[in-house]
Amino acid sequence: MRRRNAFALLLLLLAITLTGCGSRSAPPAGSASCTSIILATTTSTENSGLLDYLLPHFQRQTGISVKVVAVGTGQALKLGEDGNADVLLVHAPALEEAFMAAGYGVDRQPVMYNDFVIVGPASDPAGIRGLRTAVEAFQRIARAQAVFVSRGDESGTHVKEKEVWQAAGITPAGEWYRSVGQGMGPTLTTAAEMGAYTLSDRATFLTMKAKGLALEMLVEGDKTLRNPYSVIAVNPQRYPQICYAGAKAFIEWITSLPAQERIASFGQEIYGQSIFFPDSTAWRQAHP
Known part of the structure; x- marks a missing residue:
């Protein structure tokens, strides 16, 4: 009987050990x-x-x-x-x-x-308000060299932004293109302070707009901006x-x-x- 009990105890300890060695x-x-x-x-x-x-x-x-x-x-x-x-x-x-x-x-x-939206100042210096595609909006921003603030942080938003620039046939560079390496909230705040454009997810933009963010939604509804x-x-x-x-x-x-x-x-x-x-x-x- 003692041998049986000892054997059962050994099996139990072995099972516990194997369980502990797993994930x-x-x-x-x-x-x-x-x-x-x-x-x-x-x-x-x-x-x-x-x-x-x-x-x-x-x-x-x-x-x-x-x-x-x-x-x-x-x-x-x-x-x-x-x-x-x-x-x-x-x-x-x-x-x-x-x-x-x-x-x-x-x-x-x-x-x-x-979805993603393109936001910017009410003055809209690049004239993108109401455009149907993000590609056309980015092309106008680049031609006007209107200030654009990029998250620059390899986030999903930044990845989408780079896809749009590539589709537009543009490699953004120069004084007008500002990469900040920040999250969405700080990027929107920087864009508002600079009177600049940026790409934002709709949710964060609406949340910050309700708190007084001085930017407007200028381009929305492009199917390629689904997120x-x-x-x-x-x-x-x-x-x-x-x-x-x-x-x-x-x-x-x-x-x-x-x-x-x-x-x-x-x-x-x-x-x-x-x-x-x-x-x-x-x-x-x-x-x-």
Whole structure:
């Protein structure tokens, strides 16, 4: 009997050891070893107030607290590459695809989208107001050498800006083109101070406009300026220390219909319109 008990105890200890040697995906979400996650995301989700609107509901429902690191998409992906975040909420499809192909991420899911707009001073020295395409607007700005402020931070917004310049056949350079290496909020503030143009996500612009930002939305509605957001878990096989259970719980929650409905309602009370639009698989299936 003692030998049987000793053998059973040995098997139990072995099972515990093997579990401990695995990734942090082993404990169920909300367990003692996985009660918090690090979310690396973009400045637009924080500056707009979306995360403050969403995260308390996730935390109440799961018991998992969320530490937000808001940076450009390029920096957020770098945090994932280095194993310094558990889950990412980002908006640069080409960079995301490279991240996934390199084996840094798993469980990539669409979450939502908004769009980019071109904003500038009311005086509109380049005469871009009401143009239908971003390419034509950028061409006019360059011809006029009107001051343009670039985020210059390899964020999703900066990546989109570079795509538009390339499509316009222009390599921006000179005194009129100012790269600030800042997030969306500081970039908009700098553009307002300089009476300059910039490319912004709609959500951050509307949020800051409501607080008195002295810029106007001049070009909008170009289909090429659609701005999709995805959620990605950092690969636990590459980084066993990450909280994969918590990351998975976050992905399942933010792509669920209740969370998607909250995304759809965000902004309606303040701006009279949604500023992010649900786009998860569950949402698409429920709203074909």
